[in-house]
Amino acid sequence: MPENAKPLVISAPEPRTLALIFTDDARRELHRKYEIVEIEPEALAGLAPDVLGRARYIIGQPPIDPATLDRMQSLRCVLNVETNLIDNMPYERMFERGIHVVTTGAVFAAPVAELGVALALNLARGIVDADLDFRNGRELWGGDGNTSARLLSGSDIGIIGFGDLGRALSRLLTGFRANIRVFDPWLPPSILRENAVEPVPLETVLSESDTVFVVASVTSENEGFLGAKAFASMRKGAAFILLSRAGIVDFEALMDAVRSGHIVAASDVFPEEPLAPDHPVRSLPGFLRSAHRAGALDVAFKEMGDMVLEDMDLMDRGLPPMRCKRAERETVSRMRSKPVSRN
Amino acid sequence: MPENAKPLVISAPEPRTLALIFTDDARRELHRKYEIVEIEPEALAGLAPDVLGRARYIIGQPPIDPATLDRMQSLRCVLNVETNLIDNMPYERMFERGIHVVTTGAVFAAPVAELGVALALNLARGIVDADLDFRNGRELWGGDGNTSARLLSGSDIGIIGFGDLGRALSRLLTGFRANIRVFDPWLPPSILRENAVEPVPLETVLSESDTVFVVASVTSENEGFLGAKAFASMRKGAAFILLSRAGIVDFEALMDAVRSGHIVAASDVFPEEPLAPDHPVRSLPGFLRSAHRAGALDVAFKEMGDMVLEDMDLMDRGLPPMRCKRAERETVSRMRSKPVSRN
Amino acid sequence: MPENAKPLVISAPEPRTLALIFTDDARRELHRKYEIVEIEPEALAGLAPDVLGRARYIIGQPPIDPATLDRMQSLRCVLNVETNLIDNMPYERMFERGIHVVTTGAVFAAPVAELGVALALNLARGIVDADLDFRNGRELWGGDGNTSARLLSGSDIGIIGFGDLGRALSRLLTGFRANIRVFDPWLPPSILRENAVEPVPLETVLSESDTVFVVASVTSENEGFLGAKAFASMRKGAAFILLSRAGIVDFEALMDAVRSGHIVAASDVFPEEPLAPDHPVRSLPGFLRSAHRAGALDVAFKEMGDMVLEDMDLMDRGLPPMRCKRAERETVSRMRSKPVSRN
Amino acid sequence: MPENAKPLVISAPEPRTLALIFTDDARRELHRKYEIVEIEPEALAGLAPDVLGRARYIIGQPPIDPATLDRMQSLRCVLNVETNLIDNMPYERMFERGIHVVTTGAVFAAPVAELGVALALNLARGIVDADLDFRNGRELWGGDGNTSARLLSGSDIGIIGFGDLGRALSRLLTGFRANIRVFDPWLPPSILRENAVEPVPLETVLSESDTVFVVASVTSENEGFLGAKAFASMRKGAAFILLSRAGIVDFEALMDAVRSGHIVAASDVFPEEPLAPDHPVRSLPGFLRSAHRAGALDVAFKEMGDMVLEDMDLMDRGLPPMRCKRAERETVSRMRSKPVSRN
Structure with a gap:
């Protein structure tokens, strides 16, 4: 089986890192099951058409312009591990196409x-x-x-x-x-x-x-x-x-x-x-x-990786994601949280 | 019905007070149902033989000498609201007679x-x-x-x-x-x-x-x-x-x-x-x-009075006390807690 | 406020009836808040363009052909009270448009x-x-x-x-x-x-x-x-x-x-x-x-009406339905239950 | 250690049997820790003075006459595995001496x-x-x-x-x-x-x-x-x-x-x-x-043996029994249940 037979995942988890949100075991599992293309968030639009065309998941919340989205014909889900939804992608068009937008804030x-x-x-x-x-x-x-x-x-x-x-x-x-x-x-x-x-x-x-x-x-x-x-x-x-x-x-x-x-x-x-x-x-x-210390525990961040793996596994099998929280078409544009700049 | 037809209770709750351990309503209930003789703990032995003979309950932990106990032929229970059992009464003789010794520490x-x-x-x-x-x-x-x-x-x-x-x-x-x-x-x-x-x-x-x-x-x-x-x-x-x-x-x-x-x-x-x-x-x-502040809340003390009333009500009806904790014949002498000097 | 200022609901709950799934109070609430057009399931396509154009909700599971769906530009949700999803409407097109399909089987x-x-x-x-x-x-x-x-x-x-x-x-x-x-x-x-x-x-x-x-x-x-x-x-x-x-x-x-x-x-x-x-x-x-008696209790049917009212209330306020179960784009076509012919 | 250094238990569990109320493992444990004298209930009074004098526990509810009780100076507890208290022993005298009477009906x-x-x-x-x-x-x-x-x-x-x-x-x-x-x-x-x-x-x-x-x-x-x-x-x-x-x-x-x-x-x-x-x-x-079948399950009977062992272990260590239910001095004579004749 050629390497590229694995489903392709674009990783742009800023301000998180894969090391923050995956345990060592989970990260090994991620690489075992998926082809991972790690990019800076701003680099998405510049990826090769083949990579964009094959990408099944995005881990992170990079800006996505409509033209880039059109080229991502295999995209099933954006797994937002920053957890605050910002207005940097064409959500309505994504919902039309049935692309899920999910967040890991439950951790x-x-x-x-x-x-x-x-x-x-x-x-x-x-x-x-x-x-x-x-x-x-x-x-x-x-x-x-x-x-x-x-x-x-x-x-x-x-x-x-x-x-x-x-x-x-x-x-x-x-x-x-x-x-x-x-x-x-x-x-x-x-x-x-x-x-x-x-x-x-x-x-x-x-x-x-x-x-x-x-x-x-x-x-x-x-x-x-x-x-x-x-x-x-x-x-x-x-x-x-x-x-x-x-x-x-x-x-x-x-x-x-x-x-x-x-x-x-x-x-x-x-x-x-x-x-x-x-x-x-x-x-x-x-x-x-308390200086915004309530959630930022290492065990919480590490749980994000587990959630991402579980939901990608469901979607790989043609099922909807169940573990992360789905953004709702009706409310995605009402959310006003500032994105975090630190973990 | 003459006043003394009410069951007689000797009250010596030091270092607590009736005002500390009873809400106003509970204290009214206490006086409505019982004849209350309030004494200093040391004064028990000096009470009139009639009072000792009629006393059904003691609220508190006054010293009781064997001779005084012998004169208390109606005694059914010592309700210790200090909650630490000290060695100042003939426990074994009390257990023989079926006199309960109970504490309200559960509050x-x-x-x-x-x-x-x-x-x-x-x-x-x-x-x-x-x-x-x-x-x-x-x-x-x-x-x-x-x-x-x-x-x-x-x-x-x-x-x-x-x-x-x-x-x-x-x-x-x-x-x-x-x-x-x-x-x-x-x-x-x-x-x-x-x-x-x-x-x-x-x-x-x-x-x-x-x-x-x-x-x-x-x-x-x-x-x-x-x-x-x-x-x-x-x-x-x-x-x-x-x-x-x-x-x-x-x-x-x-x-x-x-x-x-x-x-x-x-x-x-x-x-x-x-x-x-x-x-x-x-x-x-x-x-x-924390300066021994864990238990000493007013709501806790007030619950003592409720427990005392509930158990006296059961014993008035010929039933054993169920709400307070009974001292055990086997272990009463093993307990080593110092009595409290403050509430 | 003219009568037709109320949101319009098309009711085709067969084999249920509104009387089965709503308590008297809930049915009064339904009529107070909504304009109800009751039809036989097969009659949907023949409704006046104005009625189709104004319909915000469908209670029931009537067949919907693509052309009729196109005329239903206000449609937000099909509330399926039969609870088994059958393949009689263009689900994929509905999901594209963000029209919810929900079922009340949780009752x-x-x-x-x-x-x-x-x-x-x-x-x-x-x-x-x-x-x-x-x-x-x-x-x-x-x-x-x-x-x-x-x-x-x-x-x-x-x-x-x-x-x-x-x-x-x-x-x-x-x-x-x-x-x-x-x-x-x-x-x-x-x-x-x-x-x-x-x-x-x-x-x-x-x-x-x-x-x-x-x-x-x-x-x-x-x-x-x-x-x-x-x-x-x-x-x-x-x-x-x-x-x-x-x-x-x-x-x-x-x-x-x-x-x-x-x-x-x-x-x-x-x-x-x-x-x-x-x-x-x-x-x-x-x-x-047991002769398929497990679920068919009157109290269960009556709960359907409450669910319908709660979710329509959320959607009236621009929120997604939360009470009924949403059909999933990925799995709607996999379900194989035969519809019920009796309650 | 001589055999008789083990605490002595008189076993008269009728209508139960040791085989009914102990699992094989529990029965081995019983024999390992205790010297067991199995008798017919009516045979208690006829036991040798040495046996009566050494007996620490009775498993069962044999009739005990006052004279026999006087000879049982080591007796700490009657563990009634029939579970209905009948009036065949001098309860009041037993309570005076601090002998527990417990039942295993909780099973x-x-x-x-x-x-x-x-x-x-x-x-x-x-x-x-x-x-x-x-x-x-x-x-x-x-x-x-x-x-x-x-x-x-x-x-x-x-x-x-x-x-x-x-x-x-x-x-x-x-x-x-x-x-x-x-x-x-x-x-x-x-x-x-x-x-x-x-x-x-x-x-x-x-x-x-x-x-x-x-x-x-x-x-x-x-x-x-x-x-x-x-x-x-x-x-x-x-x-x-x-x-x-x-x-x-x-x-x-x-x-x-x-x-x-x-x-x-x-x-x-x-x-x-x-x-x-x-x-x-x-x-x-x-x-x-239902023909009095509610409680009589083998697993329930077997739990009796575990309870008996746990409470005898506590009493061996000078502690009161905690697992079985203690008969209460106030209520023992009010109970009216007929003893069972079958298991």
């Missing part, structure tokens, strides 16, 4: 959800400041240190957004037997109920929760949609935990709400990253900070 | 378990130091800050002791789908299996876990039983989380193991409480400190 | 899964014959009647196919803590693992299970694929339970395997329905029969 | 609960009569055969009694996501809530359930306590499933309620066992019969 669901639970427990029990006090000999013992402590178990928890991350969060909380209410306008209520959470309006999530998790993606419609009024409607002392995109909230209003003592907050995302050295959130009491 | 299981999960997630994700770095403008963004980060989900978790607290911990971890192994010599293996954990020897818990939780009580047999050898047998980089009693570990050896970088640790309990201002654990990197 | 998952568990428990405990013996005064008491009885709890269970029905079955069995292994070549192994079942080859499902459930759809590739060899590879005394389509098995071979005493079996589906009065399966000992 | 919980679910599903789907109709060529296909069919999933389920069996039943039903309500006056409400069931009065269980399971033991107080009034209060068409003891119900009234068409029923227990050949329940439509 971040578990690590982000774990950090979310960690931040929630930290706010509920004041762990950071208690450790600092202990270092400085000012710790309060027993109940004296617990005047504002509370439990997650049995509490009212609100989740905004119920994609992979919201589901992972809900699953992690299983053992806490909390009362979980969810706002997600993109999902029918019955799907939320099947996942053992209660569908409610946004107002209810905000005003009747002890902890609110924001795990929704930014779209063209919800940018900055949580502002001063939203925070004011929250329970006194409730916790607001931001895990998805800073663009969803009015960050100044969030800081004001924390500064006033009305709520406490934690965030893994910020309006600018990295953040200015003198940004006031750095010294804001009642605000717990 | 601490949920809050301590939540703190345990919080400490484990903190160690796994370096949350305290990351927030401090952020305050000081030294934060590392994304994957750069995650070089030692890991997940609890799917990890190997070891638990030493599987009483109420171990079970609560195991339940909280349900959604993390971890591989939980337990050492508890006081329980038959089949009970552990029924609780969906794997019974293993102590050595396995120590050497094959990413996170080890110690939730066993101190007994006359296990004082200081986890020392340098135990810590050396742990996986490099594993987390050791101490939630029950400092007496179980050789604390110096634990600090050494952390200092050497072999393991990381967190503890809610310390050899002396409060701890000396210059104790080296205060500044030990890799060690997360 | 049958829960009732079929319950019947599956019922049949499995019946075979494990011999309930039918025990009741018959009791009627006839020949019952065996206690252990005497249990010589071939066994438990589902903790047993080895194999499932062939892991769509909605396989998942429902697996979920119902949660409390039985069985060892569930699944063969489904259309799904990547990691999705099976995420659902807490073990992915295995078909041979393992057959040869290492105490109970085998067949819940796969018939495709052009698997017709009659379970035959004498498959049954011979099963454990002696194991149970074979057929819930999806008779076409998947060689029915004669299945009866032979039961007749020989090697396995026991239950089936809800048969090679011809209704079945000939003299078909030998009617009197075959060790075979439990 | 029946899983098999009885599985039969309970099986009977409930049979009544909900009419499986027995549908199979009989099929045999006779009278089967109704599809929805025609489902006019009275209903689902357990999401239905209202009531359980009377929440011991080992009630808990097993509740656990098996986990995946059905039913609304489970429990009446058990011997347990505090909070324990029911912790088990994720709702504590309610008996009246609520009866009148607001689609299926009622009776799994309570007979006591001196509840004999015949479910009669015509109870059945009349049930929902029209609801199912009544009797799994524990016939003594709890007025059996004639139950048959009347079924005969009238108000409810359907299933029972594993009967007023006399075996039952008269002409008993009317044999031919009563709407009544599903």
Whole structure:
């Protein structure tokens, strides 16, 4: 069997690398089953017609112009391992032709959800400041240190957004037997109920929760949609935990709400990253900070490679991809996340 | 019906108070159903013979001498709300007579378990130091800050002791789908299996876990039983989380193991409480400190009153207590916990 | 707002009726939100151009010829409430245009899964014959009647196919803590693992299970694929339970395997329905029969209407349908189920 | 080590046998660790003083007179493998001395609960009569055969009694996501809530359930306590499933309620066992019969031996038994179950 009898894969995973997203074993499997043409993202259009014509998959999100797409007659799927969809390829034409566009962002669901639970427990029990006090000999013992402590178990928890991350969060909380209410306008209520959470309006999530998790993606419609009024409607002392995109909230209003003592907050995302050295959130009491570290674990990146291999295997057999998340024709153009520049 | 037709309860809940352990509603219920005689613990022997003779329950753990016990012919149960059994009453004679001795320590299981999960997630994700770095403008963004980060989900978790607290911990971890192994010599293996954990020897818990939780009580047999050898047998980089009693570990050896970088640790309990201002654990990197705050939440204390009412109701109807934990004739004298002096 | 400002829905739900698949409340909602044009399936092509041009949804599976499709420029979705996809419309052209084809078959998952568990428990405990013996005064008491009885709890269970029905079955069995292994070549192994079942080859499902459930759809590739060899590879005394389509098995071979005493079996589906009065399966000992009753419960049909309303609501808002199951471009032409002629 | 250095066990397991309740491996373990003296139950008092004096455990429920008990100064536990406590030993004197009386009835919980679910599903789907109709060529296909069919999933389920069996039943039903309500006056409400069931009065269980399971033991107080009034209060068409003891119900009234068409029923227990050949329940439509076969599975009996070994191991180490169920001083004399005469 000649080498080129293997299906051809164009690899342009920037800012990831194959070494980041595949374990050694998985990368060996990739090379065993496929002919891999590694390119810089900008180099796609310049590839030889034969290579373009034979390419079955693209790993990555290189710019694709319509003319180049026309030459890629074997293309079945773009496997976007950056995970934020940007507007650099003719999606509508691809959907017409039945070319899948899939993303591997689900790998971040578990690590982000774990950090979310960690931040929630930290706010509920004041762990950071208690450790600092202990270092400085000012710790309060027993109940004296617990005047504002509370439990997650049995509490009212609100989740905004119920994609992979919201589901992972809900699953992690299983053992806490909390009362979980969810706002997600993109999902029918019955799907939320099947996942053992209660569908409610946004107002209810905000005003009747002890902890609110924001795990929704930014779209063209919800940018900055949580502002001063939203925070004011929250329970006194409730916790607001931001895990998805800073663009969803009015960050100044969030800081004001924390500064006033009305709520406490934690965030893994910020309006600018990295953040200015003198940004006031750095010294804001009642605000717990994480520098966009929620998802970027090596084990998460490595899972991407496994997902890519599983879905290419299905498509090799004439089946649709099932493991990665498919971009939807209706919503692909509404997504507004900035692509990442670092892993 | 005369006032004294109500069953008589002697109340000596020190160091707790009735106000601490009963909600207002529960306390009203207590007074509605029972005649309450509130005393200082030392005053029991001096009570009028009629009061002693009529007393059906004692709430608290006052010293009881054999002669006084003989005069308490209606006594059915001592409801110990301090929760550590001390050797100040003739237990054997009480067991002979069928007088129950029960404790309300189960109320601490949920809050301590939540703190345990919080400490484990903190160690796994370096949350305290990351927030401090952020305050000081030294934060590392994304994957750069995650070089030692890991997940609890799917990890190997070891638990030493599987009483109420171990079970609560195991339940909280349900959604993390971890591989939980337990050492508890006081329980038959089949009970552990029924609780969906794997019974293993102590050595396995120590050497094959990413996170080890110690939730066993101190007994006359296990004082200081986890020392340098135990810590050396742990996986490099594993987390050791101490939630029950400092007496179980050789604390110096634990600090050494952390200092050497072999393991990381967190503890809610310390050899002396409060701890000396210059104790080296205060500044030990890799060690997360909590000042015996794990269980002492108001909601936990208030649950004690509910438990007391539920079990007295069962005993009023000639049934055995089911809600509080009964002291066991075989083990009551082995328990070594120091009584608490604060709530 | 004029009446025709409502989105237009063409209703041709045969063999269902709107009264069957909508509750009274849901049907009122349907008429409140949509203009409904009810037609016989064959009448679609003859509808006025204005009606075709305005139609946003079709409820049902009427034949659609390419020319008619071209005139339906507002069409967003065909909601197939019969649930078996037949080859009577230009699917490929519909997919090009982004018209969804969805089915409501998920409503049958829960009732079929319950019947599956019922049949499995019946075979494990011999309930039918025990009741018959009791009627006839020949019952065996206690252990005497249990010589071939066994438990589902903790047993080895194999499932062939892991769509909605396989998942429902697996979920119902949660409390039985069985060892569930699944063969489904259309799904990547990691999705099976995420659902807490073990992915295995078909041979393992057959040869290492105490109970085998067949819940796969018939495709052009698997017709009659379970035959004498498959049954011979099963454990002696194991149970074979057929819930999806008779076409998947060689029915004669299945009866032979039961007749020989090697396995026991239950089936809800048969090679011809209704079945000939003299078909030998009617009197075959060790075979439990159900006359295609597994899914056809009124509550299941009524759920279809709710699904239709939820997905039309999403699509009205420019979102993709999430509740019904979408036909896949890759597999729509492989499905071989005969349409039903009765409800 | 001389033979008699092994702890001595008196074995009188009638009507069980050691071969019934121990696997071969477990029996070898029993003989390896213990000196076994096998006797007829009536022979206990006649044993040599040395044997009585050294006996640490009794496996079985032989009559013990006070004088014999006085001679058994090493006795720690009677392990009753018949599982019904009868009044043939001085329980009060045994409790005074701290001698445990434990039963192994928990082994029946899983098999009885599985039969309970099986009977409930049979009544909900009419499986027995549908199979009989099929045999006779009278089967109704599809929805025609489902006019009275209903689902357990999401239905209202009531359980009377929440011991080992009630808990097993509740656990098996986990995946059905039913609304489970429990009446058990011997347990505090909070324990029911912790088990994720709702504590309610008996009246609520009866009148607001689609299926009622009776799994309570007979006591001196509840004999015949479910009669015509109870059945009349049930929902029209609801199912009544009797799994524990016939003594709890007025059996004639139950048959009347079924005969009238108000409810359907299933029972594993009967007023006399075996039952008269002409008993009317044999031919009563709407009544599903099982001849006390629910628990008597070989795997259940074999588990008894494991329990006995585990608890003797704990007691050998000075710990209390944890695996078997301890008889309670308060309730031992209230139990009314007839001992079994067969396995």
